Amino acid sequence: GNSVTQMEGPVTLSEEAFLTINCTYTATGYPSLFWYVQYPGEGLQLLLKATKADDKGSNKGFEATYRKETTSFHLEKGSVQVSDSAVYFCALSDKGTGKLIFGQGTTLQVKP
Amino acid sequence: DTGVSQNPRHKITKRGQNVTFRCDPISEHNRLYWYRQTLGQGPEFLTYFQNEAQLEKSRLLSDRFSAERPKGSFSTLEIQRTEQGDSAMYLCASSSSGQGKIISAFFGQGTRLTVV
Numbered sequence: 305g306n307s308v309t310q311m312e313g314p315v316t317l318s319e320e321a322f323l324t325i326n327c328t329y330t331a332t333g334y335p336s337l338f339w340y341v342q343y344p345g346e347g348l349q350l351l352l353k354a355t356k357a358d359d360k361g362s363n364k365g366f367e368a369t370y371r372k373e374t375t376s377f378h379l380e381k382g383s384v385q386v387s388d389s390a391v392y393f394c395a396l397s398d399k400g401t402g403k404l405i406f407g408q409g410t411t412l413q414v415k416p
Numbered sequence: 417d418t419g420v421s422q423n424p425r426h427k428i429t430k431r432g433q434n435v436t437f438r439c440d441p442i443s444e445h446n447r448l449y450w451y452r453q454t455l456g457q458g459p460e461f462l463t464y465f466q467n468e469a470q471l472e473k474s475r476l477l478s479d480r481f482s483a484e485r486p487k488g489s490f491s492t493l494e495i496q497r498t499e500q501g502d503s504a505m506y507l508c509a510s511s512s513s514g515q516g517k518i519i520s521a522f523f524g525q526g527t528r529l530t531v532v
Contacts, residue, residue: 308458338520347420347525348459348507393458397521401472402447402511404521406458 306331310394310407317384317414325379325410327368327394335396337361337370337377338404342391351379351392384414420524422508428530429498436494437527441510448491449521450483451507452476459507465491466513498531505529 311326329337339351339361352361357372366381377394394407421440429435441448446467451459462481463473467488477483480498485491495502505528509521 340523348509348523350520350522353520395458401464402513402521403449403461403464403472404451404459404509405461408456408458 306335306396306398306405308394308396308405308407310392310410312408312410314411314413317412319386319414319416320383321414323379323381323384323388323412325392325394325412327377327379327407329375329377329394329396331375331396333399334372336399337368338395338397339366339368339377339379340393340395340406342393342409344390348393384412386414386416388412389414420508420510420522422506422524422527424527425525426528426530428532431500431531432497434494434496435498435529436492437506437508437529438490438492439508439510439524440490441508442522443489445510445512445519445522446488447511447513447521448485449509449511450491450493451509453505453507453526454503462493495529498529500531503529503531 307330336355338353340348341351352363354361354370360369391409393409395404449464450462453459465485480496483493505526507526509523511521512519
């Protein structure tokens with residue numbers, strides 16, 4: 305069945321460091337791919353998405369590219385801020401039903 | 417529109433009691449999803465509706481769980497005879513579909529259930 309695997313956390317970085325959170329997936333067909341973020345005490349928010357191979361999703365300085373050949377959708381940001389501290393979830397969506405399959409989440413802690 | 421709204425935000429119940437949660441989706445969205453999230457894990461799909469029709473249920477949704485969306489607007493999720501293993505965050509999300517496209521899902525803030 306479909307699944308998503310994320311790198312384990314927590315990831316601890318200093319402010320302005322480069323961020324990569326790895327995400328790989330297993331799926332039949334060509335799902336849409338997402339990154340959701342959950343800030344402390346808040347609900348899940350859509351961060352970015354890509355709907356087909358080679359698409360790049362971007363938002364708030366974060367980027368991820370849909371790589372079909374490596375079945376990956378790694379999240380990157382060039383310079384993290386303390387306010388980026390949160391839990392990040394990679395997910396894929398069944399295009400027929402729209403239901404999401406999530407990875408286990410990666411906690412990011414950014415220190416000043 | 418204020419987004420997806422879930423009530424209550426927190427619920428503490430004794431084992432064996434029944435509980436019901438409510439989700440009000442974004443008004444123009446025809447699809448509504450329920451997920452369960454336990455500590456340190458990603459959300460897991462439970463069930464979804466398109467308008468008032470419940471189209472898919474996960475194996476996670478035991479016979480003690482029932483969900484409804486009577487008029488294709490708000491939805492309720494009921495858990496009967498709660499068990500300690502039901503303690504989790506229950507998330508609702510909504511999206512719209514049409515012309516072969518599905519709009520990204522928007523999530524509510526969840527209902528945290530604690531069974532004591």
